[in-house]
Amino acid sequence: EPEVTQTPSHQVTQMGQEVILRCVPISNHLYFYWYRQILGQKVEFLVSFYNNEISEKSEIFDDQFSVERPDGSNFTLKIRSTKLEDSAMYFCASSRQANQPQHFGDGTRLSIL
């Protein structure tokens, strides 16, 4: 069964450094999402992406964050200058259409030192 894949599985970065998280959504899916989950808390929406542009973003997704689809398969989340509070599990998800199931990748655990 096709799945969403994310790399790396764990990223350790010094505060202030840039980090790029990578995702390969399911191939015939058109909607892509990034969510994050701070340890022990609920999953929080960051941004959704459709037709090569951001369709929706949350208050968390400030100027430090950006997303890109550099080619036909990858979907990336960049954090320009990481802060301690950016430490979390970051999940990528994709869905075939709007209002259809969103399938999550296994996540990238981001640790900011």
Place this chain on the structure above:
Amino acid sequence: QQPVQSPQAVILREGEDAVINCSSSKALYSVHWYRQKHGEAPVFLMILLKGGEQKGHEKISASFNEKKQQSSLYLTASQLSYSGTYFCGTEGTGRRALTFGSGTRLQVQP
């Protein structure tokens, strides 16, 4: 505004039933249910679109009451594998992003 889930936690014996509720103060277009095991990604269980439908997946089913903006997840004859945290994610009208509740931690004991 995030949906409210209840209960926050429940402990069951194998074979017992449970109901998890998810309610919103805003008009909903759909409700998605996920189960997450510790250290793993959320796994999609089912989606309910407005219209009050009920869906089933093996011994797990769910309903969506559009008037009350409430969804309930029913787990019958629970198995050890049902243990985990259950999240509802809601989609408002005109939105595509999911707003998740705080989760219900379910533990099934032998």
